[in-house]
Amino acid sequence: MNVASIIQFKNVTKRFGNNPPVLDNVSFTLERGKFYTLLGPSGCGKTTILRLIAGFTEPSEGEIWFNxxxxxxxxxxxxxxNTVFQDYALFPHLNVFENVAFGLRIKKVKKTEIEAKVKQALSFVNLDGYEYREIREMSGGQRQRVAIARAIVNKPEMILLDEPLSALDLKLRTEMQYELRELQRRLGITFVFVTHDQEEALAMSDEIFVINNGKIQQSGTPTDIYDEPINRFVADFIGESNIVEGKMVEDYLVEFVGKKFECDDKGFNANEPVEIVIRPEDLEITTPELGRLQVRVDSQLFRGVHYEICCYDKDDNEWLVHSTKKAKVGKEIGLSFDREAIHVMRLGETEEEFDRRLETYADKGDSAQWKVN
Ligand SMILES: Nc1ncnc2c1ncn2[C@@H]1O[C@H](COP(=O)(O)OP(=O)(O)OP(=O)(O)O)[C@@H](O)[C@H]1O
Ligand SMILES: [Mg+2]
Structure with a gap:
């Protein structure tokens, strides 16, 4: 076993009744001391994964390993x-100190030790001096901190946070994102954080797991996931993207919107159907003659830092452009982009399926073509 690994899911499936599995043969490893985020739409199984780690439920099949x-x-x-729940699950009839001390009292820890530990935990979340406040006198953000103090007071090896920031307004939420990240660094404990907010996931994580349809679609650093989405779901879910259908003519040559473009991707069958993603910030506005794509400007919104410009090509594909330049609605313009801006994606393949295919490809040597499933 990898010494750094703290949690391992080995082929874990979780079913409720006769419904299709919520988690379908999921395997992954979490390493010690990292900040992980589970990201995915409502109902994809994020809370279920936390409950499996915490021991509130058992897998239908497969194994969970800890240390x-x-x-x-x-x-x-x-x-x-320890888990921090979405609604914090604080005891309203106990004050801040007693909420944080609760678990220690149950464990019959010595009184002086409890005092010291609770004080330290409250100090970690910047709540020094709030010991004797009632919970109902605390704001949303402060309650959130009490819940975190309660989770860290016993120095667990791992903290699970189930959408802990979703009840907060945007400004406080951003502040707490910084604080949580900083807290994790200082404590060095593994955090598993759940959110369905992609910006939050990108801002906070060492590694993100994008989940959908009972599977981990892709895992990786925020930049990996943003720059190299493995399939349409991930590209769509993480940030705004332009996705069009195309085909891989051969290694390093892709065709879309009736044109061929050089790209950095390889390892497909000749003329294999694929999807292409280009991020809106990778498109630059130019004249129709100089552009690699010709499009008509349909609408435009000012987003504070940039204009969001919506265009259509002759095949009626939508192209979203983020630009500091303004465009003219109704006008024909050109879009230029670098070779690196083109990301070629497999049709609906998860990372695991992709890796399996890559291994087969490597086994056969670089010249072999991949088998389409
Ligand atoms: N105890 C249960 N009995 C039956 N079905 C359940 C149970 N717990 C969860 N489910 C189902 O499993 C699926 C995943 O639920 P889960 O709570 O893990 O989703 P989630 O990703 O946390 O969603 P959200 O973002 O809405 O919190 C849902 O379809 C849910 O209805
Ligand atoms: Mg949930």
Whole structure:
């Protein structure tokens, strides 16, 4: 086992009743001391993954390992994991100190030790001096901090946070993003953070898991995921993107909107159908003659830092452009972009399926073509 690994899911499937599985043969490894984010639409199984890690539910199939030990049946209170729930789940009849001290009291920790630990935990979340406040006298952001203090007071090896910021307004939310990230760095504990907000995931994580249809579609650093989305779902979910259908003519040559373009991708069958993604900020406005694509400007919005310009090509594909330059609605313009701006994606393939295919490709040597499933 990898020494840095703290949690491993091995072919985990989770079913409720006769419904299709919520998690379908999912495998991944989380390393010690990193900030992970589970990102995906509502109902994709994010909370279910946290509940499996925390021990509130068991997998239908597969194994969960913690620190090199299989823990499928280990009860929640025996796991070195604490959870911060979306609604914080604080005790309204207890003050701040007692909320944070609760778990320690149950464990019959010595009184002086409790005092010291609670004080330190509150200090970590910038709530020094709030010990004797009632919960109902605390603001949303402060309650959030109490919940985090309660989760870290016992120095668990891992903290699970289920959309902890979703109840906060935008400004406070951004502030708490910084604070949480900083807290994780200082504590060095593994954080698993759940959100369905892609910007939040990009801003905070060492590594993101994008989940949909019971599968991890892709995992990687924020830049990996943003720059090299593996399929349409990921490209669509992470940031705004232009996605068009095309085909891989041969290695390093792709065709879309009736034109051929050189690209950095290889390893497809000849003329394999693919999807192309180009980010709006990678498109530059120019004259129709100089542009690699010719489009008509349909509408335009000022977004504060840039204009968001919506255009259509002759095939009626929509092209979104982020530009500091203004365009004229109704006018024909050209769009230029670099070779690196073209990202070629497999049709609906997850990262795992893609990797399997890549291995086959590598086995056969670079000249072999891949098998389409
Ligand atoms: N105890 C349960 N019994 C039956 N179905 C369940 C149970 N818990 C979760 N589910 C189903 O599993 C799926 C995934 O639920 P989960 O709570 O993990 O989603 P999520 O990604 O956290 O969504 P959200 O973003 O809305 O919180 C949903 O379809 C949900 O209805
Ligand atoms: Mg949830």
């Amino acid at each position: 090199g030990q299989k823990i499928n049946h280990l009860p929640a209170n025996k796991r070195q994991v």
